[in-house]
Amino acid sequence: DAGVTQSPTHLIKTRGQQVTLRCSPKSGHDTVSWYQQALGQGPQFIFQYYEEEERQRGNFPDRFSGHQFPNYSSELNVNALLLGDSALYLCASSLLGRLGINTEAFFGQGTRLTVV
Amino acid sequence: AQRVTQPEKLLSVFKGAPVELKCNYSYSGSPELFWYVQYSRQRLQLLLRHISRESIKGFTADLNKGETSFHLKKPFAQEEDSAMYYCALSGRSGGGADGLTFGKGTHLIIQP
Numbered sequence: 001d002a003g004v005t006q007s008p009t010h011l012i013k014t015r016g017q018q019v020t021l022r023c024s025p026k027s028g029h030d031t032v033s034w035y036q037q038a039l040g041q042g043p044q045f046i047f048q049y050y051e052e053e054e055r056q057r058g059n060f061p062d063r064f065s066g067h068q069f070p071n072y073s074s075e076l077n078v079n080a081l082l083l084g085d086s087a088l089y090l091c092a093s094s095l096l097g098r099l100g101i102n103t104e105a106f107f108g109q110g111t112r113l114t115v116v
Numbered sequence: 117a118q119r120v121t122q123p124e125k126l127l128s129v130f131k132g133a134p135v136e137l138k139c140n141y142s143y144s145g146s147p148e149l150f151w152y153v154q155y156s157r158q159r160l161q162l163l164l165r166h167i168s169r170e171s172i173k174g175f176t177a178d179l180n181k182g183e184t185s186f187h188l189k190k191p192f193a194q195e196e197d198s199a200m201y202y203c204a205l206s207g208r209s210g211g212g213a214d215g216l217t218f219g220k221g222t223h224l225i226i227q228p
Binding site: 041048 | 120159160165204214216217218219220
């Protein structure tokens with residue numbers, strides 16, 4: 001099991017552009033969360049997807065959107081990029097299941113986004 | 117609003133000395149607290165959670181609701197403990213992977 005995989009590993013975009021980041025969850029997991037980690041900070045929760053719906057959302061603007069596919073993989077989209085969006089974007093997967101107990105989150109290595 | 121505070125950005129101790137990484141939280145309900153660790157060039161991983169009351173790699177953490185603290189402790193530090201440590205909070209019991217609120221992290225360095 002490769003665990004949580006994210007692509008690409010690094011990305012450079014220009015201010016105003018749009019970006020899509022991808023995440024494949026750990027085998028057996030049904031829930032994907034996205035976090036933004038700025039330099040010197042802890043991860044900040046963006047949103048979580050379960051059954052192809054946004055289940056929870058942190059304090060991020062609508063420029064940040066996501067999607068979950070039937071195979072549980074997920075995409076994070078950011079529109080109208082700002083310099084301040086430069087960060088490491090982490091994906092975490094977990095198993096929520098029907099009991100609603102969200103088990104341990106397993107993190108990917110992240111995508112380093114640089115906006116210039 | 118929920119908040120996690122880790123007052124030490126960097127903590128350096130000698131091998132064999134006790135370690136205590138501080139974590140204080142702000143939350144109006146009954147949160148679930150976690151410690152995550154990131155070793156050099158590895159991904160973020162769960163170290164321990166307060167509801168399991170386990171000792172992992174010699175580390176323990178007790179939730180003190182009166183002081184709203186969840187400090188991480190180890191009696192005798194080892195060089196392999198050098199890493200970045202993050203305290204995190206979930207606003208729901210059983211929400212181990214709900215949207216977590218993380219502290220800024222403490223870089224622990226164990227000197228030989």
